[in-house]
């Protein structure tokens with residue numbers, strides 16, 4: 001294949017632009033913010049689970065507390081009733097003994113209920129602290145998600161702006177390159193290879209390998225508009241004018 005040395009030099013510019021585009025794409029994909037964001041989002045989910053667990057437990061305990069309050073209230077009103085019966089007239093000795101016996105039982109019952117109430121309220125308090133803690137963790141994680149998202153968006157916007165500039169440069173080069181030379185270059189790139197490299201000293205700019213002396217003198221002897229390929233990587237090897 002033949003190509004004007006100026007066109008070959010432009011191909012090198014294209015290879016540089018493509019390398020830069022590759023670096024930009026790699027950078028965009030491997031931003032540390034992606035990992036940081038995933039971790040912060042996981043922390044939000046974990047904290048949310050802990051909030052739900054604590055809320056559920058708090059709800060159960062609040063129901064227990066309400067039930068115990070009703071029970072204690074029931075005991076108190078029976079105590080009141082028994083006391084007023086006992087202090088009233090028309091109670092015989094046997095009834096008085098029975099009432100007193102019931103009052104003793106009620107007093108014990110009330111003691112048990114109040115103890116249970118105390119225990120549950122202590123647990124409820126601990127769950128309340130747990131809930132506050134989980135909600136605080138969730139808020140911290142949510143703030144981090146917002147902060148990292150903002151940081152990532154800024155970096156991505158910068159990278160995208162750089163890419164837009166390189167895309168434009170690429171378009172301009174592609175428009176002026178000979179079709180066959182460009183096709184050869186793109187064919188190599190489609191294979192995942194670097195399409196072109198400059199020959200500097202005795203090294204290929206694409207694969208960076210030192211080239212064989214015989215091969216070098218062979219291509220140096222060829223006319224300037226002959227398109228050479230690196231014998232190591234196959235890239236279009238552009239000789240300096």
Ligand SMILES: [Zn+2]
Nearest residue numbers: 204207230233
């Ligand atoms: Zn090479």
